[in-house]
Amino acid sequence: MNRTPPPSAPARDTHAAAPESGTPLSHGLKQRHLSMIALGGVIGAGLFIGSGAGIAAAGPSIVLAYAASGLLVLMVMRMLGEMSAANPASGSFSVHAEKAIGPWAGFTAGWMFWTLLCVGIAAEALGAAGIMTSWFPGTESWMWVALFMAMFCGTNLAAVSNFGEFEFWFAALKIAAIVAFLVLGTLAILGVLPGSDAPGTSNLTGDGGFLPNGLDGLVVGLLASVFAYGGLETVTIAAAESEDPRKGVAQAVRTAMWRIALFYVGSMLVIVTLVPWDDKAVVADGPYVAVLDSLDIPAAGQVMNVVVLVALLSAMNANIYGASRMAYSLVSRGEGPRILGKVSGGVPRPAVLASSAFGFVAVLLSYWWPDTLFAWLLNMVGAAVLVVWGFIAVSQLVMRRRLEREAPETLSVRMWAYPYLTWVSLAGVVAVLLLMLREDDTRTQLFFTAGLTVVLSVVGYIRQRAVAAGR
Numbered sequence: 001m002n003r004t005p006p007p008s009a010p011a012r013d014t015h016a017a018a019p020e021s022g023t024p025l026s027h028g029l030k031q032r033h034l035s036m037i038a039l040g041g042v043i044g045a046g047l048f049i050g051s052g053a054g055i056a057a058a059g060p061s062i063v064l065a066y067a068a069s070g071l072l073v074l075m076v077m078r079m080l081g082e083m084s085a086a087n088p089a090s091g092s093f094s095v096h097a098e099k100a101i102g103p104w105a106g107f108t109a110g111w112m113f114w115t116l117l118c119v120g121i122a123a124e125a126l127g128a129a130g131i132m133t134s135w136f137p138g139t140e141s142w143m144w145v146a147l148f149m150a151m152f153c154g155t156n157l158a159a160v161s162n163f164g165e166f167e168f169w170f171a172a173l174k175i176a177a178i179v180a181f182l183v184l185g186t187l188a189i190l191g192v193l194p195g196s197d198a199p200g201t202s203n204l205t206g207d208g209g210f211l212p213n214g215l216d217g218l219v220v221g222l223l224a225s226v227f228a229y230g231g232l233e234t235v236t237i238a239a240a241e242s243e244d245p246r247k248g249v250a251q252a253v254r255t256a257m258w259r260i261a262l263f264y265v266g267s268m269l270v271i272v273t274l275v276p277w278d279d280k281a282v283v284a285d286g287p288y289v290a291v292l293d294s295l296d297i298p299a300a301g302q303v304m305n306v307v308v309l310v311a312l313l314s315a316m317n318a319n320i321y322g323a324s325r326m327a328y329s330l331v332s333r334g335e336g337p338r339i340l341g342k343v344s345g346g347v348p349r350p351a352v353l354a355s356s357a358f359g360f361v362a363v364l365l366s367y368w369w370p371d372t373l374f375a376w377l378l379n380m381v382g383a384a385v386l387v388v389w390g391f392i393a394v395s396q397l398v399m400r401r402r403l404e405r406e407a408p409e410t411l412s413v414r415m416w417a418y419p420y421l422t423w424v425s426l427a428g429v430v431a432v433l434l435l436m437l438r439e440d441d442t443r444t445q446l447f448f449t450a451g452l453t454v455v456l457s458v459v460g461y462i463r464q465r466a467v468a469a470g471r
């Protein structure tokens with residue numbers, strides 16, 4: 001039976017939040033949906049588009065950059081999986097941070113992630129519209145943005161199963177494309193693809209060597225690779241609405257290692273082996289198109305445009321879903337406008353509308369002030385995913401001890417070598433944040449994100465004290 005959450009959150013201890021109780025969300029996601037979301041969620045537009053700039057900066061050492069950042073993401077997902085399997089919740093890491101650190105932490109992590117996803121919706125809508133206008137020159141970008149926003153807002157308003165079904169087929173297309181690319185690339189590397197010669201290690205060691213731009217280039221590549229992994233957290237949010245949340249999130253986390261190794265690190269190795277890292281086409285056309293063109297694959301550019309379009313639409317769909325569930329979770333814990341917590345048909349429809357509306361407004365800002373306000377929004381959330389990862393690591397340090405003491409049977413997923421690898425992960429997050437200070441662009445993002453973090457933390461702490469004083 002669907003019920004609207006109470007108008008105000010119950011009194012809570014300031015260091016231990018009550019779990020989401022009486023959650024009226026449906027459990028319409030099937031295991032096949034969750035499995036494919038977990039598989040496809042790692043293949044984003046950042047992999048197809050953003051990796052070109054990383055390759056241009058790091059050269060062949062981009063393989064090391066993606067491997068290093070992949071290890072960090074793997075440990076973060078393992079920590080998040082441990083907590084989410086023990087306590088599945090639509091607020092995921094926000095709920096865990098609230099329980100482990102305090103309400104201010106859940107408030108900060110949750111609303112920061114919501115802002116990140118909403119700005120992402122706008123950026124992805126613009127990217128998808130750009131592809132469509134290149135195919136249909138007589139159309140305007142805003143027409144496609146409006147169409148995509150209406151389409152995915154509508155599907156998310158109807159039922160969670162619609163989100164799951166869209167993501168299932170989107171993910172299937174992305175996985176098919178990346179697997180086909182890896183198979184063709186491997187055959188070309190081995191010299192068994194018709195019309196191709198085995199390149200050997202000439203592209204890995206020539207043109208300046210494996211580290212053509214030294215450690216500075218490797219750092220730029222590392223930063224680019226870290227942000228390409230953003231969005232993996234959505235699978236733990238979706239798990240709360242699956243048929244078997246504990247089993248679903250456990251399976252998703254356990255397959256993370258081979259997904260990261262195959263899709264990201266494997267792709268980078270194929271690309272830098274087959275084409276020179278300083279080939280202008282790597283940035284201008286994208287690394288995947290550059291490889292397919294070098295192999296004389298017909299219509300490679302248009303094929304990859306279709307794949308990129310699917311990746312962008314998939315990200316839009318997932319971000320609207322993730323943002324709406326995060327907003328709903330925050331409101332159900334008394335940390336946002338009550339109206340966003342209303343649920344009908346098992347869907348938090350006001351939260352879906354608010355998340356979509358924010359994204360649409362951000363698109364308008366990109367037209368009105370493309371070089372000022374919209375750029376400011378993008379910079380503001382530039383390092384947000386690292387802040388979220390930091391909250392996840394600290395939360396797991398606290399929650400693991402509590403779970404082992406109070407509910408050890410819920411630990412179906414365990415972080416490796418606890419607490420040592422958790423501390424290593426936290427140090428890795430801090431190290432990446434410090435590396436951001438080296439580059440002008442990332443330094444600006446870091447300062448904006450730090451400002452947003454401070455503002456949200458202060459507001460969350462004031463609210464926490466007010467709740468405690470009113471008890």
